[in-house]
Amino acid sequence: MTLWNISAGGFTALALAATLVGFSKTAVSGANTISLAVFAAVLPARASTGVLLPVLIVGDVLAVLTYRRHAHWPTLWRLFPAVAVGVVLGTLFLVWADDGIVRTSIGAILLLMTAVTLWRRRTADRPEDPEAVATRPGRIRARSYGVLGGFTTMVANAGGPVMSMYLLSAGFRKLGFLGTSAFFFLIVNVSKVPFSVGLGLINGRSLLLDAALAVFVLPGALLGRWALDRINQRLFEQLVIVATVLGALQLLLR
Numbered sequence: 093m094t095l096w097n098i099s100a101g102g103f104t105a106l107a108l109a110a111t112l113v114g115f116s117k118t119a120v121s122g123a124n125t126i127s128l129a130v131f132a133a134v135l136p137a138r139a140s141t142g143v144l145l146p147v148l149i150v151g152d153v154l155a156v157l158t159y160r161r162h163a164h165w166p167t168l169w170r171l172f173p174a175v176a177v178g179v180v181l182g183t184l185f186l187v188w189a190d191d192g193i194v195r196t197s198i199g200a201i202l203l204l205m206t207a208v209t210l211w212r213r214r215t216a217d218r219p220e221d222p223e224a225v226a227t228r229p230g231r232i233r234a235r236s237y238g239v240l241g242g243f244t245t246m247v248a249n250a251g252g253p254v255m256s257m258y259l260l261s262a263g264f265r266k267l268g269f270l271g272t273s274a275f276f277f278l279i280v281n282v283s284k285v286p287f288s289v290g291l292g293l294i295n296g297r298s299l300l301l302d303a304a305l306a307v308f309v310l311p312g313a314l315l316g317r318w319a320l321d322r323i324n325q326r327l328f329e330q331l332v333i334v335a336t337v338l339g340a341l342q343l344l345l346r
Contacts, residue, residue, distance in 0.1 A: 200344070
């Protein structure tokens with residue numbers, strides 16, 4: 093047995109999931125929904141959100157260092173107030189929900205995010221201009237996605253697909269997309285730490301496990317940076333969709 097009474101096979105699964113976190117942060121944002129499913133399957137559902145959060149932050153730092161010159165700050169400033177509302181709502185939900193409800197909610201959120209991703213793929217050929225965030229419809233859309241993104245990222249660290257759909261529908265190209273999402277998730281995930289500590293989801297034992305897993309994020313991030321110009325995006329998204337559905341069903345039927 094290893095940290096947190098995890099078997100060698102369980103730790104291997106977590107290590108591979110941490111590597112995928114790094115890859116998703118520098119190549120395909122939102123692909124770490126697979127990591128979410130793995131963490132929630134190996135660890136208790138509530139505890140998995142606290143263990144995964146620092147791993148995500150490590151990936152966010154690497155993504156910011158890689159794509160920091162490509163962020164679109166007007167979009168970020170429009171999103172943050174609504175995201176804060178969503179994070180507070182998610183925190184209140186976690187205070188009320190037990191482990192079984194959280195696990196079922198994560199599974200349902202993953203299925204919802206899969207549907208969102210499929211819808212995004214159907215509408216991605218009709219992009220808008222990122223500067224349209226300043227218009228009234230743009231502000232309304234940013235607030236709606238921000239609240240949903242804040243809630244899903246607080247409850248299940250599953251805000252990636254929500255923000256992916258929003259940024260792609262707003263017309264962001266590859267580097268602008270990755271740069272904006274890198275800063276977005278770094279700021280949002282760091283802001284979630286006090287809430288997670290207050291809920292007891294992050295503690296000394298979880299941080300010890302995080303220290304063991306963080307080293308696996310870097311090779312994933314380097315692989316993602318290398319693959320960015322080479323990856324077949326369509327095929328990869330199809331694989332992500334299949335894996336996410338299987339992970340969600342596993343949580344719902346567990």
